[in-house]
Amino acid sequence: ECILVLNCGSSSLKYSFFDTSHPENVVHGHIERIGLTGTRLVQDGAKGEIVRELPQSGHAEAFDAMLGALVDKGAGVIPDASAISAVGHRVVHGGEKFTNSVLIEDTVLAEIEALNPLAPLHNPVNVLGIREARRIFAAVPHVAVFDTAFHATLPSHAYLYGLPHEYHEKKGVRRYGFHGSSHHYVALAAAQFLLKRPRELKIVSCHLGNGASLCAIDHGRSIDTSMGFTPGEGLIMGTRCGDIDAGVVSFLERTEHLTAAQLDEILNKKSGLLGLSAISNDMREVEHAADDGDLRALTALKTFCYRVRKYIGAYVAAMGGLDVLIFTAGIGQGSAGVRATALQGLQCMGIHLHEQRNREACDGRKISRISTDDSPVTVLVVPTDEERMIARETLRTLSRDYLVHASAAC
Amino acid sequence: ECILVLNCGSSSLKYSFFDTSHPENVVHGHIERIGLTGTRLVQDGAKGEIVRELPQSGHAEAFDAMLGALVDKGAGVIPDASAISAVGHRVVHGGEKFTNSVLIEDTVLAEIEALNPLAPLHNPVNVLGIREARRIFAAVPHVAVFDTAFHATLPSHAYLYGLPHEYHEKKGVRRYGFHGSSHHYVALAAAQFLLKRPRELKIVSCHLGNGASLCAIDHGRSIDTSMGFTPGEGLIMGTRCGDIDAGVVSFLERTEHLTAAQLDEILNKKSGLLGLSAISNDMREVEHAADDGDLRALTALKTFCYRVRKYIGAYVAAMGGLDVLIFTAGIGQGSAGVRATALQGLQCMGIHLHEQRNREACDGRKISRISTDDSPVTVLVVPTDEERMIARETLRTLSRDYLVHASAAC
Ligand SMILES: Nc1ncnc2c1ncn2[C@@H]1O[C@H](COP(=O)(O)OP(=O)(O)O)[C@@H](O)[C@H]1O
Ligand SMILES: Nc1ncnc2c1ncn2[C@@H]1O[C@H](COP(=O)(O)OP(=O)(O)O)[C@@H](O)[C@H]1O
Incomplete structure (x- = not known):
């Protein structure tokens, strides 16, 4: 085909x-x-x-x-x-x-x-x-x-916001999550690499690209993810602010007299790494500036990594444990510094990074194990391939459809 | 005095x-x-x-x-x-x-x-x-x-949102956190109960009242907390929605034609337990309805507890470990069910609840240990007393001030 x-x-x-x-x-x-x-x-x-x-x-x-x-x-x-x-x-x-x-x-x-x-x-x-x-x-x-379908398995306590119930029931306001093809792909690839079945594993996948999200995959099913109703929630991204107090939105509308459209533009196009660093939405440039001693760039970097760390902790709590932690996408595959900073202190959750393996795992072409041999949690860098996942889904859908039609016919 | x-x-x-x-x-x-x-x-x-x-x-x-x-x-x-x-x-x-x-x-x-x-x-x-x-x-x-002062020790990576840096530098938009007197009080009380100094402990304090927030207290200093720029961020509360995708706000403004003031009213007065359950902002009533099989009440309860659990995980990650977990305020002191549900699966972080002790710790007048004897993390129910903390702070401030004036004089 x-x-x-x-x-x-x-x-x-x-x-x-x-x-x-x-x-x-x-x-x-x-x-x-x-x-x-x-x-x-x-x-x-x-x-x-x-x-x-x-x-x-x-x-x-x-x-x-x-x-x-x-x-x-x-x-x-x-x-x-x-x-x-x-x-x-x-x-x-x-x-x-x-x-x-x-x-x-x-x-x-x-x-x-x-x-x-x-x-x-x-x-x-x-x-x-x-x-x-x-x-x-x-x-x-x-x-x-x-992009949302992989997260259709979220339980209601993970997808509901604390809003009046009719906003969900009548207007569809809930957490949907995105990056589904990527999280799905790397979870399958990680399981295959470890010679396990996805349904045996508790996985947290960190897709850190220009857009960024984490996903908790419990025995093969997405049970929580950091993007929400829109792809703007969760982590700090290239130009999106991620998690923010809704009160900030009304404060800015009130005191800066910004319209909803202007606020949307600020929160989605001018925030994130770009807004915090005042340098770039590109993590490589932020890292270089931080290395050169730029304080805002260093703060942007630390804030980015800290939020990744908190979400990892939250998802370990959500699943009651962790077997595999995956880094993927541009930053996840490319930045040993981000991975190391994000994982600081997580030894308490059985996550032990192997420093040298981590430093060396930046070519982005093959799967690398970057945890120590005796780390209870296996940490992997897995190159994502959303297009391949979509091709696979296309074939799977057609064969499923074919079977349905065939069984209806005979 | x-x-x-x-x-x-x-x-x-x-x-x-x-x-x-x-x-x-x-x-x-x-x-x-x-x-x-x-x-x-x-x-x-x-x-x-x-x-x-x-x-x-x-x-x-x-x-x-x-x-x-x-x-x-x-x-x-x-x-x-x-x-x-x-x-x-x-x-x-x-x-x-x-x-x-x-x-x-x-x-x-x-x-x-x-x-x-x-x-x-x-x-x-x-x-x-x-x-x-x-x-x-x-x-x-x-x-x-x-209420905010106890959180003045938050590091910038914890208090910054992913916004353009000038919103913090010029407008003071950042995480402030609230409930400071309560978190401070229960952390001191817990340390005293355990015959330790606060500066020896990693504590997560869960203030679950009509307003609700968690606080990570690392060696006596607040290093993160779930309320933010306003008291509306974080946990699901009696009538406040807590964490929400900012995109939901603009979606509702756009599609429901709500004004900023109407939205504020919905997010702060009609959301939370009240909005999800359609029954009450009072946890006791929500629990009763859930016991009687009301599905929305049950969902509200689970969603409330799930968010507490995720924050606990996030703060264990933030501190790189945990010694003491504290429940306080109306729900924290009163509801054994909420405590048990919030802690489901957290054995992976060394949190082992003693079921009977937990059930019995609901009178709210004295400190109770509700973890098992061999639990690496000690779980306590600590009645809060914000007024007493304010009285103490008043005395401390006056004596500090007195010393300053005295030393200037002699
Ligand atoms: N070697 C690297 N080190 C750090 N960051 C990198 C590296 N390579 C790519 N990136 C970052 O990855 C991001 C883009 O990731 P990518 O997955 O291509 O994004 P998307 O598909 O979401 O547009 C950019 O911020 C870029 O700076
Ligand atoms: N025994 C109990 N079981 C469950 N919830 C309780 C109990 N007692 C009080 N509450 C809840 O505690 C909340 C009020 O807590 P409180 O600390 O007094 O709030 P605040 O000081 O923030 O107004 C209410 O939601 C109430 O239902």
């Missing part, structure tokens, strides 16, 4: 190609600045790289350009669009409706659109991407894989 | 009287519904009880009524106002300015007033109370004891 995985954003299109008969034949590509000047396609695969400047235009043209690169005589991987056997779509928000990946039919698409108010920045453009992809790959099944 | 402790609210006045030469001679009183119909004074002490209906009027009349009860021929404790040697005032917010209790002079009062924007519901009326008390007890020193 040849699976195309799509992640359509407001000004970007990321795509990946997986070929189940030729596992080495993987392609990753992205088109940036869609609708803006300087639109550009970059594709990288086993057969070579393609870089193309595109004329300023919309998503439809971007999808056509993607197809053009996939069928390119030189670095392309398929002869024509019909070689694709299924398309998997990353969809940010599945609400309470979608607790699993789903085959996309017209009714499903309408239901995803109905969730737009929950994720106004993401879902509408995910829907647009599905429409474009169905135009180009009209003959094949399309599957929606939701 | 005869110390009067005052806690002046918008429609209430609570007062306590302590006599250092006659420790048994304690009086607690309160006046309710000031400025409303049905104003009423209740005073209870070693010499008897006083209950008085008062005419509808303002704070000045309430203060006069208090003095009347204190000098009452029957159940009163002093011959006249001059018998009071010092007055301690509970002040909610000390901002970054007041990191310790302080002798009140005119400049200090102006500085407390300048903090009104940080605590618009509490500080203005605390200031009003100080003015009235200085009118009646003009000849004696008055001391302000701040």
Whole structure:
């Protein structure tokens, strides 16, 4: 099977190609600045790289350009669009409706659109991407894989806020959680690496990228996660503030006379590492500045790590123990300093870091064990691969669907 | 010395009287519904009880009524106002300015007033109370004891939100924490009970009342606490929602067209146990309903306890270990069920509850050890006494001040 995985954003299109008969034949590509000047396609695969400047235009043209690169005589991987056997779509928000990946039919698409108010920045453009992809790959099944679905197993005491119950029951206000494909992928990869089944393990997964979240995975099921109703809750991120007293929001509205839209912009685009350090949303730059003695950068770094540490403690409490702690995504895979600082003092929970292994585990290509041999908790660095997880989910959904149809027929 | 402790609210006045030469001679009183119909004074002490209906009027009349009860021929404790040697005032917010209790002079009062924007519901009326008390007890020193001051030792990585740094530097937006007198009192009491010094212990104190907060006390110093910029952050409380995704606030503003003031009212007055259970803000009623099978009440109870558990885990991680866990305030002292549910699974952190001791520790008058004899962490129920702590702080501040003046003089 040849699976195309799509992640359509407001000004970007990321795509990946997986070929189940030729596992080495993987392609990753992205088109940036869609609708803006300087639109550009970059594709990288086993057969070579393609870089193309595109004329300023919309998503439809971007999808056509993607197809053009996939069928390119030189670095392309398929002869024509019909070689694709299924398309998997990353969809940010599945609400309470979608607790699993789903085959996309017209009714499903309408239901995803109905969730737009929950994720106004993401879902509408995910829907647009599905429409474009169905135009180009009209003959094949399309599957929606939701960032939220892995967290559908959260118990109510973990997903409820302390609000009047009708806000949950009538408006769907609750913790949803995101980064599901990443947490799911690294949990499976960690179990495989340890020759265990996921259902035997208590795992905390720390996805520390530009967006960042932790997830408590108890015997294979997500039971809590730090992102909430939106991806803005929880950890300090590149530009998002994470956990904050709601009273700060009303204080700023009252005393700074900021509108809701301005506040949204501040909390999501100007906060986090960028806001605390006044230097960058990029952890590498914050670390360099802190090394050079910049006090705000050092504070940003410590505050980031402290919050990771508190969430680890909270999730060990939530599961009543811990077997495996995973670091993943850009910062989790790349920064030995963040990992060491986040784990300070956690020996009391059986987490013993091996300093040298930790320092050496930064290439980000393979799984590394960074705990000591006698550490009760195994600490791993696991490179994430959300696209591969979406491809797997696409196949799993189609085979499940196939079985359902087959058993209905015979 | 005869110390009067005052806690002046918008429609209430609570007062306590302590006599250092006659420790048994304690009086607690309160006046309710000031400025409303049905104003009423209740005073209870070693010499008897006083209950008085008062005419509808303002704070000045309430203060006069208090003095009347204190000098009452029957159940009163002093011959006249001059018998009071010092007055301690509970002040909610000390901002970054007041990191310790302080002798009140005119400049200090102006500085407390300048903090009104940080605590618009509490500080203005605390200031009003100080003015009235200085009118009646003009000849004696008055001391302000701040709810926030005990948390002045928080490190920046614990008190900073992930906001642009200027919000902290210029506007004072940060975690302050509250309930300081209570956390301080129970930590000292626990250490004394265990024949240890506070500076030898890692303590987590759970103040679970109508307002509720946890505090991590590392070697005698508060290093983190769950209330934040306002008392609305952290745990689920009687009517406050506690931790919530700031995105929920903007979602509700956007989709429900609620104003900031309406939202404030919902998050602070209609949420928490009351909002989740749709029954009551009173934990006893929620527990009864849950026992009778009410699903929402059961969910409210579980959600309340789960959040306590996560904070305990977070603070064990923050301190790198734990020696003593304390439960206090109405729910903490009164509900064995809440304590047991909150501690489920925490054996992994060395917390072993003794079921029978826990069940029996509900009279709320003395300190009880409710952990097993071999539990690495000692779990205690400690009745809180914020008024006594304020009296002590008042004396400590005066003697410190006395020493400063004395050493300046000789
Ligand atoms: N070697 C490294 N050391 C520290 N941080 C790194 C390293 N490599 C990448 N990062 C950080 O990872 C973040 C991006 O992570 P990534 O997982 O690519 O994010 P996302 O997919 O959420 O956009 C950036 O903050 C970047 O600075
Ligand atoms: N025996 C008890 N069992 C359970 N909850 C109790 C008990 N006694 C008091 N409470 C609860 O304690 C809360 C009030 O605590 P308290 O410390 O008096 O609050 P505050 O001083 O913050 O107003 C109420 O929710 C009440 O239901």
